[in-house]
Amino acid sequence: MTLFLTALFAGLAVGSVYGLIALSYTVVFNSTAIFNIAQGDLMMAGVLTSYFCLDRWHLPQIVTLLVIIAVVEALSLIEERVAVRPFIRRPSTTLGWFIATLAFSLVLETVASIIYGQNPVVPIPGALGNGTFVIAGVHVATKFILAFVVMVVVMIALEIFYKRSWLGTAMRGVAEDREVAALRGIDGLRISRLAFLIAGLVTALAAFVVAPIVSADVTVGLTYALKGFIALSVGGFGSLRGCVIGGLLLGVAEQMFDLYINSNYEILAGLILVLLVLAVRPTGLFGTRAVREV
Amino acid sequence: MNELVSRLGLGSRSWLRWGLPAMLIILLYLVPQIGGSGSFRLGEYEEVLSFLVIAVALNIAMGYAGQYILGITAVFAAGAYGAILVAKYDPHAVGLLAMLVIGGAVGAAGGMIVGLPALRVGGFYLALVSLFAALAIPTVAQEWGFVGADTGIPLYAVAGFSPKITGELLFAVVVTLVLLTTLFSWLLVHSRVGHRFVALHTSEQLASSIGITSYRTKLLAILISSAIAGAAGGIYVYTQQFFAPGSSSVQFAVLLLAGMVIGGTGTITGPLIGCAIILGINQFFTSFQQYNGIVFGVLLLGFAIFLPNGLLARLSVVGDRLGINPARMPGTRPGRAAFGGAAASGSTAPPPASPAVLAANGSTAPAAGPPRGAGPARLPAWPPVIGADDASPLIVEGARRSFGGVTAVDDVDLTVNRGQIHGLIGSNGSGKTTLLNLISRFYSLDAGEIRIGSHRLDNRPPYAVARAGVARTFQSPKLMLRQTAVENVVPAVELRVRCLGVESVLRLPRGIRVNRQARDEALVVLEALGLQHILAQEANALPHGTRRLVELARAIALRPSFILLDEPAAGLSPTELELLTEVCQNLARSGVGVLLIEHNVPMVLSIADTVTCLHQGKRLFQGTPAELRADAAVASVFLGIDEPLETPS
Secondary structure, three states: OHHHHHHHHHHHHHHHHHHHHHHHHHHHHHHHOOOOOOHHHHHHHHHHHHHHHHHHOOOOHHHHHHHHHHHHHHHHHHHHHHHHHHHHOOOOOOOHHHHHHHHHHHHHHHHHHHHHOOOOOOOOOOOOOOOEEEEOOEEEEHHHHHHHHHHHHHHHHHHHHHHHOHHHHHHHHHHHOHHHHHHOOOOHHHHHHHHHHHHHHHHHHHHHHHHHHHOOOHHHHHHHHHHHHHHHHHHOOOOHHHHHHHHHHHHHHHHHHHHHHHHHHHHHHHHHHHHHHHHHOOOOOOOOOOOOOO | OHHHHHHHOOOOOOOHHHHHHHHHHHHHHOHHHHHOOOHHHHHHHHHHHHHHHHHHHHHHHHHHOOOOOOOHHHHHHHHHHHHHHHHHHOOOOOOHHHHHHHHHHHHHHHHHHHHHHHOOOOOHHHHHHHHHHHHHHHHHHHHOHHHOHHHOEEHHHOOOOOOOOOHHHHHHHHHHHHHHHHHHHHHHHOOHHHHHHHHHHHOHHHHHHOOOOHHHHHHHHHHHHHHHHHHHHHHHHHHHOEEOHHHOOHHHHHHHHHHHHHHOOOOOOHHHHHHHHHHHHHHHOHHHHHHHHHHHHHHHHHHHHHOOOHHHHHHHHHHHHHOOOOOOOOOOOHHHHHHHHHHHHHOOOOOOOOHHHHHHOOOOOHHHOOOOOOOOOOOOOOOOOOOOOOOOOEEEEEEEEEEOOEEEEEEEEEEEOOOOEEEEEOOOOOOHHHHHHHHOOOOOOOEEEEEEOOEEOOOOOHHHHHHOOEEEOOOOOOOOOOOEHHHHHHHHHHHHOOOOHHHHHOOOHHHHHHHHHHHHHHHHHHHHOOOHHHOOOEHHHOOHHHHHHHHHHHHHHOOOOEEEEEOOOOOOOHHHHHHHHHHHHHHHHOOOEEEEEOOOHHHHHHHOOEEEEEEOOEEEEEEOHHHHHOOHHHHHHHHOOOOOOOOOO
């Protein structure tokens, strides 16, 4: 039972990171109809920043968080400008934008591994120290709790933003029909930049909470990007709650796979999960609409 | 023969078109003589060559069918592991051919495991799910003792495995395999199967409007592509005698993609050239390998944005200027035009519809309708071929469809009789196009029924509607823009001239005959519409009105029982409009039921037998044009006046 609970909590923590990435995908997709695969490597850029701030320069956690946000936001803006905007006004008969974001992701990853160099992967200290809480008789690391809390807060904040604010409505409107939105005085390009900024913020927060969990491994950006996608497709495209549930499901499924089947083949948990969901319910658990034709 | 002469381009400098590739091929065979033929070197060449086979495979799925199976390296790895495992346990029995077959079969199975679920959503889902598989396979293999875990399986260390083909001969064999794969991809692309791929790639709605089953066609593309990529795994294993998790990484998948995009997706040789460059750099310039990601990433990004069609498209533009390519211009392909002309005169054009046809479908006597161009028809008759034996009308009953709070089509009844023109008018947003989309099943009904006679259509997928004999055009023409006018019409004919895909691809006797027949019939329809001067022009070079006519030709070439025209007159010149009017009348005369959505009310009233007028989703009026003119409700809604347009005399 203890083993089970430990695995469950670890799963929820890792799942929270998947959920955060899925949320950042959704923010971008909701206003640009573009799936930004580079989100995972943007997060790894944040993790790398975290490593430099905390491990090399010994900056305080709060300053680290601000630096991560600055770095990830800057990279997001660059990506929006060079890799995404050229495609926004084109008729998307091809997935050219997908290739462009993948290419950006490749560049990010290569630069990150050059900067990190041949150094061994080292652990990164968590914001709340290395302590643990006891929940249901199990020690749970504070870094796990932080990840979960951040994800829940981000999801609620996004939900309020989309439902209550004019800007949130405008952002959804642009994805629905760019021209009609333009007729209502909504500048599509500004909205797309804003979407990347918000997604960048979500990604920066994900980087901040995930750094103590994954350590300074900069090669796993694409892995996280793909797992974030699985969280998204399991939860259902376009639904914020779906992202969260999908992420948690994937995280827990992986840990259970480790515990009861074989931890060496953990990656299969995600593959099996996504293939099953697609076969049984292609729109995902919470998805209502099909992905728009591309 | 003329066709052959023109294709070989025996004019001016166009011999370069086949001379250059021939020289390149010879050079390819001579690589060991030029670059060194040590066994290590040969192995490296063969490795790159096996990757080129994957590039060809990916190009079929992605470049032609538009299915982004980016993680095709997963399929490659599956095929390679399959081949090497069989060789490990039965080293004496397994040769190159067996490895190709095993690799192909395992690869095809792997492609289906990913493709079957992922294609249910489509779009970038396939890309991501397959990439995840490409990530998962090496990760799992790394830990799995059965496949040699981290160190992989060294086949050269397996006692009893001695390849029969070695050294430079093996190199030559592998080059030949690459060339054969390329040839196969050419044959495939220029067959009825490839035509379906391109149509699907252009637009799923276009594809289903000519009866192409989208899910199955996508699966077929994935299947073919995966089988080839799996066979590439077989080649890899036979030449390298080794396979390990590191042999196929997800980064390698991105590398292949970069090569393809740079060379030119959707061209036969582009991906080969692009991948040869990229993989060559990666393989032979190892000193700055750690920076490759930046170089390739920037190249990929640059090409995706600025040259989405790749280097080869650029080259062919240059080639056009130098006169190397046989330009796709009218007149410069005499062979093709003459071919078409001969076909037109010698075709088995069916006789004009006899009065019996019209009488048989129980419609009102033509005499009751408006006058239809007396004298001999200029256009050949197009009697229905699909669904011709069933003379029942197309019936829409109580159709309803809402979008959110808006009821776009509200309880509409409508009947299109064979041999008649049914006009559908109404202001913008009155539900005309929605109704048409309901009939062709792009939307599903909330309530009501659509059927031909007693044959229900409303529970069938969109392609089945076309296969039941209902053709359509679109409000903004949907054409395959990189294809010529003829190539745009051919797939429609191919729906009804049956033959197996494999016969068409491999040019078996019936395949050749049917391929030619499809082309001939497409030419006949296009020429009837006066388009003989643009047959060989790419659709994106055509003006709007001409595109409409090409689309109309495609719908007619289906030889449907019913044809649904969505604002066909919009943007036509007066001459084209006249032609369109004649075409509609000719279709009706041939026994086709025409549903004509138009804003050009005078035109509709002059040719329609029955007119339905929609207003805010509801049917406001249905009757003859004369009755419409006399209808008070129509006048009040459209003109805001209380009197009808014409007082009944």
